[in-house]
Structure formats: C-alpha cells, structure tokens
Amino acid sequence: MNPSIYLDNSATTRPDPLVLEAMLAALRDTFGNASSIHTFGQRARAAVEEARRSLAVLLGADTREIVFTSGGTEADNAALWGLWLAPGRRGNHIITTRIEHPAVLATSKALQALGAEVTFLPVESSGSVDPAAVEAAITDRTILVSVMHANNETGVVQPINEIAALARARQIPFHTDAVQSTGKIPVDVRELGVDLLSLSAHKFHGPKGVGALFVRRGLQMSPFMTGGSHERKRRAGTENVPGIVGLGAAARLALERLPEMAGRVTRLRDRLEAQVRARVGGISVNGGGQRLPTVTNVSFEKLEGEAAVIALDLEGVAVSTGSACSSGSLEPSHVLVAMGLRPEVVQGSLRFSLCYHTTEDEVDRAVAALVKVTGRLRGLSRREPGHAGEARR
Numbered sequence: 001m002n003p004s005i006y007l008d009n010s011a012t013t014r015p016d017p018l019v020l021e022a023m024l025a026a027l028r029d030t031f032g033n034a035s036s037i038h039t040f041g042q043r044a045r046a047a048v049e050e051a052r053r054s055l056a057v058l059l060g061a062d063t064r065e066i067v068f069t070s071g072g073t074e075a076d077n078a079a080l081w082g083l084w085l086a087p088g089r090r091g092n093h094i095i096t097t098r099i100e101h102p103a104v105l106a107t108s109k110a111l112q113a114l115g116a117e118v119t120f121l122p123v124e125s126s127g128s129v130d131p132a133a134v135e136a137a138i139t140d141r142t143i144l145v146s147v148m149h150a151n152n153e154t155g156v157v158q159p160i161n162e163i164a165a166l167a168r169a170r171q172i173p174f175h176t177d178a179v180q181s182t183g184k185i186p187v188d189v190r191e192l193g194v195d196l197l198s199l200s201a202h203k204f205h206g207p208k209g210v211g212a213l214f215v216r217r218g219l220q221m222s223p224f225m226t227g228g229s230h231e232r233k234r235r236a237g238t239e240n241v242p243g244i245v246g247l248g249a250a251a252r253l254a255l256e257r258l259p260e261m262a263g264r265v266t267r268l269r270d271r272l273e274a275q276v277r278a279r280v281g282g283i284s285v286n287g288g289g290q291r292l293p294t295v296t297n298v299s300f301e302k303l304e305g306e307a308a309v310i311a312l313d314l315e316g317v318a319v320s321t322g323s324a325c326s327s328g329s330l331e332p333s334h335v336l337v338a339m340g341l342r343p344e345v346v347q348g349s350l351r352f353s354l355c356y357h358t359t360e361d362e363v364d365r366a367v368a369a370l371v372k373v374t375g376r377l378r379g380l381s382r383r384e385p386g387h388a389g390e391a392r393r
Contacts, residue, residue, distance in 0.1 A: 003316075004316045004317070004318060005316060005317045005318065005362045005365060005366050005369075006318045007317065007318060007319050007352045007353060007354060007358070007362075007366055008318045008319055008320045008351075008353055009294060009353040009354060009355040009358075010152055010153075010180060010203070010294070010295055010320075010351060011320060011353070012202045012203070012208065013202060013203060013204060013205045013206075013355050014205065014355075014357065015202075015205055015206065015207055015246065015250075016205040016206075016249070016250065016253055018249055018253060019205060019206055019207065019246045019249045019250050019253070022245050022246060022248075022249040023207060023242045023243070023245055023246040023249075025245075026047055026241055026242040026245040026246075027242045030043050030044050030047045030241055030242075030245070031044070032044040032241075033238060034047075034238075034239045034241055035228075035230065035238070035239075044239070044241045047241055047244070047245050048068075048239055048241060048244050048245075049063070050245075050248060051244045051245050051247055051248025051249075051251070052066050052068070052248070053248075054248040054249070054251045054252045055212055055247060055248060055251045057251070057255065058182070058183075058187070058251040058252075058254060058255050059187060059188065059189050059197070059214055060188035060189055060190050060191065061189050061190075061214050062217060064232070065189075065214055065215055065216060065217055066212055066213075066214060067212060067213045067214075067215055067231045067232075067234045067235050068210065068211075068212050068231060068235065068239065068240070068244050068247070069210070069211045069212060069213055069235060070209055070210065070211065071200045071201075071202070071208070071209060071210065071211040072101075072103060072177065072179035072198050072199060072200030072203070072211045073103040073200075074211065074224070075179075075198035075199065075200070075212060075213040076101065076103035076104050076107060076175075076177055076198045077103065077107050077224055078213050078223075078224035078225075078235065079144075079146070079175045079196040079198060079213060079221075080094070080104065080107045080108065080111065080144065080146065080175070081107070081111075081222075081224045082221035082222050082223065082224055083143055083144045083173055083175075083196075083221050084111055084114075084116065084143070084144075085221070085222035086143075086220050086221045086222055087220060087222065088220065089143055090141075090143070091139075091140065091141035091142060091143045092115055092116050092117050092141055092143065093116070093118075093119070093139055093141040093142040093143060094108060094111065094117070094118045094119070094142070094143065094144045094145075094146070095118075095119045095121065095134060095137050095138065095142060095144070095145045095146070096108050096118065096119070096120060096121070096145075096146045096147065097120065097121045097122075097123060097129050097147055097148070097338075098120050098121065098122055098123060098334065098338040099123050099127065099129075099148070099151055099153075099335045099338050099339075100146070100147075100148050100177065101148065101152055101177055101179065103177070104146055104177055105120075105334075108120070108146075117141065119137045121133050121134065121137060122338060123338050123339060124339075125288075125339055125340050126156065126287060126288035126289050126339075127151060127154045127156035127286070127287040127288065127289075127335070127339050128156055128158060128159070128288070128289055129147055129158050129159070129163065131159055131162040131163050131166060134147070134163050134166055134167075135166045138166070138167075138170055138172065142170070142172050143172065143173070144172065144173050144174075144175060145166075145167045145172055145173075145174045145175070146174075146175040146176070146177070147160065147163050147174075147176060148176060148177040148178075148179075148180075149176045149177065149178040149180070149181040149187065149192075149197075150178070150181040150184075150185070150291075150292050150295075151287070151335060152179070152180045152295075152335075153295075153297055153335040153336070153351055154286050154287030154291070154295065154297045154335060154336075154339075155180070155287060155291040155292035155294065155295025155296065155297070155353075156287040156288070156289060156290070156291055157181065157185065157289070157290040157291060157292065158176075160176055160192050160193075160194065161191070161192055164176075164193035164194050164195075165193055168193055173195040173196065173219060173221075174193070174194050174195050174196070175194065175195065175196035175197070175198070176192065176194050176196070176197050176198070177198045178197050178198060178199050179198055179199055179200045179203055179211075180203060180292065180295075181292065182200075182203065182204060182254070183203065183204025183205070183250065183251070183254035183257075183261075184204065184254075184261055184292050184293060184294050185258070185261070185262070185292060185293070187199075189214050189216070194216075195215075195216040195219050196213060196214060196215055196216070196219070197213070197214040198211065198212075198213055198214075199211055199212055199213075199214075201243070201247040201250050204251075204254050205250050205253065205254075205355070205356065205357075206246045206247045206249070206250030206251075207242075207243050207246040207247070209240065209243055210240055210243030210244055210246065210247050213235075215234065223235060223236065225237060257356050260356065261356060262293060265293045265354055265355070265356060265358065266293035268354055268358055268359075268360060268363050269293055269294065269295070269296055269354055271360065271363055272296060272352060272354075272363050272366070272367065273296050273298070275363075275364070275367040276298060276367060276370065279367060279371050280367075280370060280371055280374050282300060282301035282302065283299060283300050284298070284299045284345070285297065285298055286298070286336060286339065286341065286349060287339075293354075294353050294354045295351065295352070295353045295354075296351075296352050296353075297336075297349060297350070297351045297352075298349065298350055298351075298352065299336075299341070299345045299346070299348050299349045300348045300349075300350065300374060301348065302348070302378050303348040303374060303378060304347060304348065304377070305321040305347060305348055305349050305350055306321055307377055308348075308350055308373055308374070308377060309321055309350065311373040311376070311377060312366075312369055312370065312373050315369040315372065315373060316369065317365075317366045317369045317370070319350050319351060319352050319353075319366075320350070320351050320353075321349060321350060332346045332347065333346055333349065336349060352366070
C-alpha cells in the first residue's frame with residue numbers, strides 16, 4: 001500500500017531530519033538554563049544565540065531585534081498588546097484586515113472591548129489588500145497597522161512594501177504576520193519595511209511550540225509576558241532551548257532551499273492545478289496575483305468540502321478545507337467570504353498545501369485520488385438533492 005500523501009503543510013510541516021538531530025543533541029547535551037552563569041548555562045546560552053543569528057540572517061535582521069516566543073499566535077499577541085500597552089501611546093485606532101489569522105482578529109476584538117477603535121479592511125476579489133484602502137483608513141489616532149504577509153488559506157501575498165511605506169510616512173508602527181511566508185519566499189524585514197514581524201517554526205519544518213517576533217530597534221512597546229528579564233526584558237520565561245535550536249536549524253535550511261521553493265515547488269503547485277482543471281473540471285482557483293509556491297485553494301462545483309476531506313483521507317491523502325485553527329467550526333471560511341465568494345463556492349473549497357519535500361509522484365497520486373472522490377461524491381449529490389452541506393445549515 002502506498003504511504004499516505006500529506007498535502008496540509010499550511011497547517012503544519014513535518015520536522016526535517018536535520019532539525020530533529022539538532023534538537024536531540026540539545027535535549028541530551030545542552031540541558032542547562034540559558035540564564036545560569038555556570039558552564040552548563042553558558043552552553044545553553046550559546047546554542048540560543050547561534051539560533052538567533054541563523055534566524056536574523058534569514059530575515060535580514062539584527063540579532064538584537066529577534067524575540068523568541070512560543071509560536072506565531074504568541075508573537076501576534078505580543079505585537080498587538082505590546083503596542084496597545086506601550087508607554088506614551090497616542091491614540092486608540094488599529095487598522096487590520098478581514099482575512100487575518102484568528103490570532104490577529106481575535107486579539108483585535110479583545111482590544112476593541114478595552115476601548116480600541118479597530119478598522120477591519122475588506123479585500124478585493126483576488127484576496128489582495130488595496131494599499132489605497134489602508135491609506136484612507138489612517139487617522140491621527142492610528143497606533144498600529146497589521147496586515148499579514150501571505151494568507152494561510154489562499155496563499156495570496158500582500159503588497160506589504162507599499163502598505164508599510166504608507167504607515168512609515170505617518171510614523172505608525174507596522175506589523176505583519178509572516179507565519180505562512182517565512183521559509184517559503186524571501187522575507188527580508190528591511191526590504192519589506194516592517195517594524196514587527198511574526199513567525200512560527202512548525203510552518204517551515206521546525207518544531208511546534210516555538211516562534212519569534214522581529215521588533216525593530218528603537219520601537220517602543222511593552223512586554224506581553226512579564227516575570228523575568230529574558231529576551232532583553234521583552235518576553236519573560238525560561239528559554240525553550242531545544243525548540244529554539246530547532247528553529248535555528250530550520251532557518252538555516254530554509255535559506256538554502258529558497259531557490260528550490262521558487263522553482264521546483266512552484267512547478268509542483270502549477271502541475272497540481274493544471275491536472276485538477278483537466279481531470280476533475282468544474283473548479284475555480286481562489287486567489288490571484290502573487291501566491292506562495294506551496295498553496296492552492298480550489299472550489300469544486302457540486303461538492304461539500306468537509307465530505308471531500310474525509311473521503312480523501314480514506315484514500316490516503318491529507319488536505320483541508322482551510323485554516324487548521326478553524327477545524328471543527330461550522331462557520332464558513334472568513335477569508336473566502338471576505339473575497340466575496342458565494343456560499344456554495346465557499347462550501348466546496350479545499351486547500352492543498354505543499355512543502356519542500358513534496359514530490360511529483362505524490363501530486364499525481366493525490367490528483368488520481370481526487371478524481372475518484374469527486375466523481376463519487378458528485379454522483380451522490382445528484383442522487384440526493386440537498387444532501388451536500390446539510391450539516392452546515
């Protein structure tokens with residue numbers, strides 16, 4: 001029997017063997033507390049700082065601008081809460097978009113309950129944010145603009161350079177959630193012009209439970225977590241040395257692999273889309289313009305997405321209907337709804353997400369399974385009118 005095919009890499013990636021080796025060595029040999037001054041502690045500190053240097057190189061940042069966190073959600077929270085709680089804050093207005101990850105959307109709503117004025121910008125049908133809309137939303141009370149770098153459901157890459165420049169011209173801090181883009185396309189904080197950037201190791205073959213927040217030097221913000229002087233007093237808590245070592249190893253691998261992501265993996269994504277168009281039919285690809293090489297979001301006519309996910313899993317193919325953070329929710333994708341797609345189109349959408357390790361054979365076998373599954377489910381839909389999607393109503 002063929003091994004299962006994993007095409008849900010936007011949810012999480014398999015840790016790379018080289019990352020696992022580095023982490024195992026850290027667990028075994030570098031077990032000291034990185035804040036201790038004895039030899040065991042200093043070995044741990046050296047391992048943390050080596051990882052910090054590797055991540056700084058990947059991002060084009062200074063090592064002093066890297067703050068390790070427990071993942072992307074904490075990094076997003078640290079950015080938003082940190083600016084809200086910053087000393088001398090002048091204003092209460094935050095600008096973000098309707099397609100952000102729940103870590104940004106839910107945090108924005110929490111700040112709303114505390115008196116923040118939040119503008120949730122719409123997006124175009126392509127899934128892209130219009131920089132002019134951001135500019136029009138800025139007021140004298142705006143204290144933060146937060147727009148994700150690449151969307152987790154469609155892979156659409158946003159015009160961050162333009163939006164960040166608009167914020168910078170008004171001296172407003174700009175944050176981007178780069179959890180999905182880091183390690184897949186070039187992410188350089190200087191070229192992007194961002195003040196804050198969030199990422200998570202498990203999205204590019206590192207471990208779960210560790211991430212980072214880039215904080216531009218000189219930016220005034222308060223720590224999201226208190227209780228110690230760790231991370232230059234910006235994030236309290238004993239450092240997760242093995243996790244941080246794994247993040248550093250993943251960052252080094254990601255830098256080496258960027259050319260192949262832009263070439264081979266992009267061609268695999270395009271091969272998948274072309275075969276689905278030719279062999280399945282009745283589909284539309286959601287999202288336009290520049291997209292990540294790893295993600296394609298496809299809507300299928302006369303198909304219920306969740307039923308298709310289950311059927312594909314039984315065929316040995318793992319995909320999703322959208323964000324893993326929304327798994328189990330009966331609500332339709334907020335991203336596709338924001339793009340203006342009809343309910344039946346949203347309901348019939350699947351996300352296929354590839355990675356560095358995905359092969360051409362896996363793509364071909366996944367399409368073959370998809371042909372089988374869609375044929376069967378569409379046949380059921382024709383025989384049982386109104387059946388598809390009944391659980392959502």
